[in-house]
Amino acid sequence: MKLRRTRGRQQDRGDLALPGEPASPGPQSAASRARVRHPGSLSGSPTARAAAEQGRDRSGTAQTALALSYAVRSDVGLLREGNEDSAYAGPHLLAVADGMGGHAAGEVASAAAVTTLTALLWSQGYAVLCHIGDSRAYLLRDGQFIQVTRDHTLVQSLVDEGTITEDDVAAHPYRSLLLRALDGRTIAEPDLTPLETYPGDRYLLCSDGLSGVVSEQTLHQVLASVRDLDEVTSRLVGLAIEGGGPDNITCIVADVIDARSSRALPTWQPVFAGAAASGAQADLSRRLGTVPRRPGPCG
Numbered sequence: 275m276k277l278r279r280t281r282g283r284q285q286d287r288g289d290l291a292l293p294g295e296p297a298s299p300g301p302q303s304a305a306s307r308a309r310v311r312h313p314g315s316l317s318g319s320p321t322a323r324a325a326a327e328q329g330r331d332r333s334g335t336a337q338t339a340l341a342l343s344y345a346v347r348s349d350v351g352l353l354r355e356g357n358e359d360s361a362y363a364g365p366h367l368l369a370v371a372d373g374m375g376g377h378a379a380g381e382v383a384s385a386a387a388v389t390t391l392t393a394l395l396w397s398q399g400y401a402v403l404c405h406i407g408d409s410r411a412y413l414l415r416d417g418q419f420i421q422v423t424r425d426h427t428l429v430q431s432l433v434d435e436g437t438i439t440e441d442d443v444a445a446h447p448y449r450s451l452l453l454r455a456l457d458g459r460t461i462a463e464p465d466l467t468p469l470e471t472y473p474g475d476r477y478l479l480c481s482d483g484l485s486g487v488v489s490e491q492t493l494h495q496v497l498a499s500v501r502d503l504d505e506v507t508s509r510l511v512g513l514a515i516e517g518g519g520p521d522n523i524t525c526i527v528a529d530v531i532d533a534r535s536s537r538a539l540p541t542w543q544p545v546f547a548g549a550a551a552s553g554a555q556a557d558l559s560r561r562l563g564t565v566p567r568r569p570g571p572c573g
């Protein structure tokens with residue numbers, strides 16, 4: 275097994291309790307982060323299937339107009355000097371990339387996708403998830419919260435093959451090692467996962483600056499309890515910062531909606547955040563002959 279990259283992941287931080295939520299019994303361990311529940315029923319729960327069936331006529335022709343409504347937020351965090359994460363969200367593509375922490379020009383790395391990448395290509399209820407590295411995608415469907423991606427880390431593979439247990443992960447000396455990444459030198463081996471999506475599905479794509487600091491339980495609670503997408507992303511980033519903000523924090527939250535019946539409106543505006551936004555801004559500034567400014571809190 276060839277180890278390609280080491281990233282300077284910060285120490286794990288304890289997660290925070292939401293108002294009305296009991297405090298976590300202790301810091302979230304790498305073991306809990308490495309615990310992946312793969313969706314055995316991604317083809318759709320009965321409720322989700324029923325929602326989809328309601329949108330089809332006798333011939334089976336889709337009568338729904340599925341679209342995405344999304345929000346994006348990226349923050350440098352409290353300890354890093356620059357934001358090495360990148361995000362893009364558009365009507366058919368959601369993507370989070372994490373530059374190589376501790377490596378030179380990580381912000382260039384993620385902007386050029388020489389890094390980890392978790393991306394969802396989406397159209398009318400069908401999606402393909404492309405994943406390499408340790409950014410993550412989660413799905414909230416019918417109240418169930420599932421981690422859809424599996425971390426490409428050494429410790430995850432050791433847990434999978436039974437060499438260590440999840441309880442051993444937190445203290446493992448190589449728990450920061452990535453086994454796969456987009457490095458521009460080796461052939462990329464992303465996981466490609468086809469997904470069916472349904473109205474009501476809510477996806478979270480995030481860098482490890484969120485999932486490494488905020489517990490899965492808290493992520494679930496925020497996604498399940500806060501309707502407004504901008505508020506969701508703001509809350510998630512805020513929780514990671516309150517947890518110490520040891521790394522750059524990036525998240526995309528996207529709802530699958532039926533544009534004909536949903537009160538929410540589809541989002542059509544493409545959004546860049548993090549290093550990608552800085553790069554886009556610098557490029558625009560160059561074209562306009564102006565000096566780029568430092569990115570704001572959203573990128």
Ligand SMILES: [Mn+2]
Pocket residue numbers: 372375481482483521522
């Ligand atoms: Mn990171």
